[in-house]
Amino acid sequence: MRFELIYLNPMSENILAFIPTDPSFVPDERDQSKARKLVALFLPHADEIKTVVTNEIEFISSGANFARVICPYCDIEIDMNWWTEAMDKAYKTRFTNLQVNTPCCHQLTSLNHLKYDWASGFARFVLRVRNPDGTELDSEEIRRLEMVLKTPLWKIWAHY
Numbered sequence: 001m002r003f004e005l006i007y008l009n010p011m012s013e014n015i016l017a018f019i020p021t022d023p024s025f026v027p028d029e030r031d032q033s034k035a036r037k038l039v040a041l042f043l044p045h046a047d048e049i050k051t052v053v054t055n056e057i058e059f060i061s062s063g064a065n066f067a068r069v070i071c072p073y074c075d076i077e078i079d080m081n082w083w084t085e086a087m088d089k090a091y092k093t094r095f096t097n098l099q100v101n102t103p104c105c106h107q108l109t110s111l112n113h114l115k116y117d118w119a120s121g122f123a124r125f126v127l128r129v130r131n132p133d134g135t136e137l138d139s140e141e142i143r144r145l146e147m148v149l150k151t152p153l154w155k156i157w158a159h160y
């Protein structure tokens, strides 16, 4: 089975997503519930706020915003064929092994630590806000969300 980026979605929508920096981390259910309530206070006009937990680690992409992948060490654009092959290989482990050697400067790193433009990452847990109406969380609000979920978070803006 090959990894594929999936764009199929009949409605155009913006998703503001938060994922733990550790792909395997899943906050406990009580903390997830607190986090949804907190985000509902911060973003009262959002169409939907939900938390999603998957059995396996998934690639959370920025959808149509996804443009390119950049090496975090030498800042050059990574060849998409190399990246697709690396993703296929990692997908065979269901993304439990994300280790790669960068093709440009041969640094040992993880697919989760490449620079995605726009931001993307790997996760089992996602807090998804559908159509937050042009607003987003400021750094103080994100810090409070991180405290509730007991993990540092990455922010992903996805457009479909």
Ligand SMILES: [Zn+2]
Pocket: 071, 072, 073, 074, 075, 076, 102, 103, 104, 105, 106
């Ligand atoms: Zn490099």
